[in-house]
Amino acid sequence: MARPHAVVIGGGIGGLTAARALLGGGWEVTVHERSRSLAPAGAGLAVAPNALRALDTLGLGDAVRERSSLHGGGIRRWDGRWLMRMDADRIRAWFGDPIVLLRRCTLVDLLAAGLPAGTVRTASAATVVDPGGRDRPARVTTGSGELTADLVVAADGIHSVTRRALFPETPAPVHAGFATWRFVVPADRPIVPAESWGRGAVVGLMPLADGTVYVYVSVSGAPREWTLEEHAALPRRFAHWHSPIPQLLAAAAPGEMLRNEVWYLDTPPRSYHHGRVALLGDAAHAMPPNLGQGGCQAIEDAVTLAHTVSGAGFADVPAALVRYTAARRPRAARVVRRSAQAGALLCSGYRSVATVRNIALVALGPFGPQVVRRSVTGIFDWSPPGAARR
Numbered sequence: 001m002a003r004p005h006a007v008v009i010g011g012g013i014g015g016l017t018a019a020r021a022l023l024g025g026g027w028e029v030t031v032h033e034r035s036r037s038l039a040p041a042g043a044g045l046a047v048a049p050n051a052l053r054a055l056d057t058l059g060l061g062d063a064v065r066e067r068s069s070l071h072g073g074g075i076r077r078w079d080g081r082w083l084m085r086m087d088a089d090r091i092r093a094w095f096g097d098p099i100v101l102l103r104r105c106t107l108v109d110l111l112a113a114g115l116p117a118g119t120v121r122t123a124s125a126a127t128v129v130d131p132g133g134r135d136r137p138a139r140v141t142t143g144s145g146e147l148t149a150d151l152v153v154a155a156d157g158i159h160s161v162t163r164r165a166l167f168p169e170t171p172a173p174v175h176a177g178f179a180t181w182r183f184v185v186p187a188d189r190p191i192v193p194a195e196s197w198g199r200g201a202v203v204g205l206m207p208l209a210d211g212t213v214y215v216y217v218s219v220s221g222a223p224r225e226w227t228l229e230e231h232a233a234l235p236r237r238f239a240h241w242h243s244p245i246p247q248l249l250a251a252a253a254p255g256e257m258l259r260n261e262v263w264y265l266d267t268p269p270r271s272y273h274h275g276r277v278a279l280l281g282d283a284a285h286a287m288p289p290n291l292g293q294g295g296c297q298a299i300e301d302a303v304t305l306a307h308t309v310s311g312a313g314f315a316d317v318p319a320a321l322v323r324y325t326a327a328r329r330p331r332a333a334r335v336v337r338r339s340a341q342a343g344a345l346l347c348s349g350y351r352s353v354a355t356v357r358n359i360a361l362v363a364l365g366p367f368g369p370q371v372v373r374r375s376v377t378g379i380f381d382w383s384p385p386g387a388a389r390r
């Protein structure tokens with residue numbers, strides 16, 4: 001009997017994880033990526049316990065752990081004073097795993113390495129022509145011509161053409177009120193991992209397993225175009241921040257810094273599916289990066305989707321996708337809301353908000369980590385459907 005066929009639109013973290021999960025469930029899969037390669041934009045990536053658990057179901061969790069460093073350290077003020085210390089072991093004790101950090105391309109390589117040759121078609125932009133229904137397949141135009149599919153996974157990112165076509169009433173992404181810069185540079189000195197908070201800005205320094213350091217910077221402000229000269233001026237903006245922030249910013253060539261305005265989907269699509277098409281990852285629930293959950297939620301979507309359609313016959317796929325929406329939409333919407341709240345607080349440009357925030361954190365003293373724990377409980381403790389806990 002012919003295997004059911006899934007067309008995945010988008011070869012990012014979400015699309016590749018979905019491809020791995022569906023292949024494992026007996027599907028034939030083709031991934032269509034519009035770019036010429038799978039090389040992802042982005043520097044480092046934090047993977048939280050919930051996503052590690054999902055990757056475990058694909059046999060990839062340990063490979064990710066082995067290639068990662070531990071996210072931890074705590075929170076400092078711009079001048080270096082500690083507001084709260086938080087080591088990785090505490091997260092591990094609470095949730096069974098720490099948050100781990102690796103290069104984004106390492107995760108993409110791991111995901112892609114397990115796909116049979118020919119699964120990924122690059123330079124192949126894809127568009128849904130017909131979402132299909134109970135009695136008819138979906139139709140998709142791709143760089144290799146028109147395909148029919150039992151299932152279409154639309155993992156085509158925040159500006160998803162699929163979402164806009166199938167859910168035109170969904171409001172466009174909104175600006176989160178800040179922009180980010182990201183880069184990886186060699187660490188020429190021991191780096192204490194931490195996130196440092198100032199007024200209207202956050203800088204994260206996270207050492208990676210290969211001796212480099214992942215630096216991320218968020219600066220509040222309305223969206224606008226930036227010139228390369230302004231990138232070069234970034235070290236001046238942080239010249240008075242604690243060491244080694246100015247030195248690391250100066251070490252990165254302006255052209256190597258990835259800069260993004262941060263947008264997110266404030267209003268979710270009314271459903272995560274239409275006919276035989278499932279929205280997945282940023283296409284369904286793009287969120288500000290402040291909880292480091294965008295990619296993690298895409299990974300959760302992927303293993304949940306594969307579980308939900310596992311064993312579904314041709315006519316059963318649309319009904320299985322109703323269950324996928326029910327499992328994923330309320331949860332991901334909650335994570336988007338929490339991420340947006342965290343982003344608004346962390347990147348506030350108001351001196352009074354930044355001061356109160358810092359005083360509150362110091363005043364919490366030894367209870368600070370418990371507050372952090374509460375803020376991620378319900379997110380980090382998620383378990384994939386059908387999986388036994390590690």
Ligand SMILES: Cc1cc2nc3c(=O)[nH]c(=O)nc-3n(C[C@H](O)[C@H](O)[C@H](O)COP(=O)(O)OP(=O)(O)OC[C@H]3O[C@@H](n4cnc5c(N)ncnc54)[C@H](O)[C@@H]3O)c2cc1C
Pocket residue numbers: 009010011012013014015032033034035042044045046047124125126127155156157158160161180182260262280281282283287289292293294295296297298
């Ligand atoms: C500054 C920043 C830091 C972040 N840090 C973290 C973090 O530490 N941890 C974390 O979990 N998340 C983080 N995220 C979020 C994370 O990057 C995203 O949530 C994640 O990349 C979403 O994956 P995706 O596959 O859904 O979408 P994407 O990564 O956007 O991939 C979509 C893919 O689809 C392709 N595509 C688009 N349209 C088409 C088409 N028509 N046909 C074919 N291909 C198409 C695109 O080229 C792209 O490759 C961060 C985000 C930002 C902005």
